[in-house]
Amino acid sequence: MRKAAFIAVILGTASIVTTGAVLAKGGPGGQGPRMSFEEIDADGNGEVTQAEMDAMKAARFAASDTDGDGVLSLEELTAQGVKSVAERTEKMLAQRDTNGDGVLSPDEMTNSRRAGKMLERFDTDGNGSISKEEFEEASNRMRQRGKGQHRPGQKPGTETEQN
Template sequence: MKHAGFIAGIVLAAMAVTASGALAMGPGRQMMSFEELDTDGNGEITRAEMEGHRAARFQEADTDGDGKLSLDEMQAQARQRADVRAQRMMEHLDADKDGFLNPAEMPKHERAGKMFDRADRDGSGGISKAEFEEAQARMKDHRMKRHGNSAKE
């Protein structure tokens, strides 16, 4: 059930993001155009228009129309978005268009090497248990500084 809570948090966070015009996302997490958010066409996006967008997203997720989101509804919304994202990733990453991703087609994360190097404090080419624990503590401290006490475990 830990995953259910995590998914619920993701859905709620995604819905909260819609309160910002710069980050407004439509179905499948596409950037919404200014024109889509400026529903009255007056050349400005108002708080009321942003609230209307947020309410529409809520209503879309509230499939039984009871004015509340159940865990099942939030999970269904998260699965729908994950399905769209996975489809787009496949279309983008599947260089040979065979419908599968092989290791060479997987994205390379530039930060992974830098993170490894930061954890390997003594430059030995390996991460000891002490270095690993130190890196975890630094990451936890960083999260706490960025997000306040909500990052505590």
């Protein structure tokens, strides 16, 4: 239990820091937080205009700008980050708490489609271990995906699987 709690704290802290940076840039890839088509299509006509996208972006910014001064302070970014982390951790608990006890065991923390696949993905020569070179290559691939590039075979515009 202690190990799972420790991991959750580390993940939460990392998410807070990351969320602040993401909000400052306007979201992943500079595109802002993910939202549904229906949220953006304010007039409900089945088409999204630039004006509707700009309005949604302005509304999200205004919601984070709690003092209304037109800029986001460290405190406002942190508050938004804490809110985002809380929402993500609630979702993670709901998804992974397979026995419904309200807490995550170490087994439930690794209970995902991607668990155990890191070695497979990183071990490009198939020898059952990851060399420093393989690790660095995989890290570079992940960084490139963070810059808008996609996995081999993944079509542009499709979401990358998140854990």
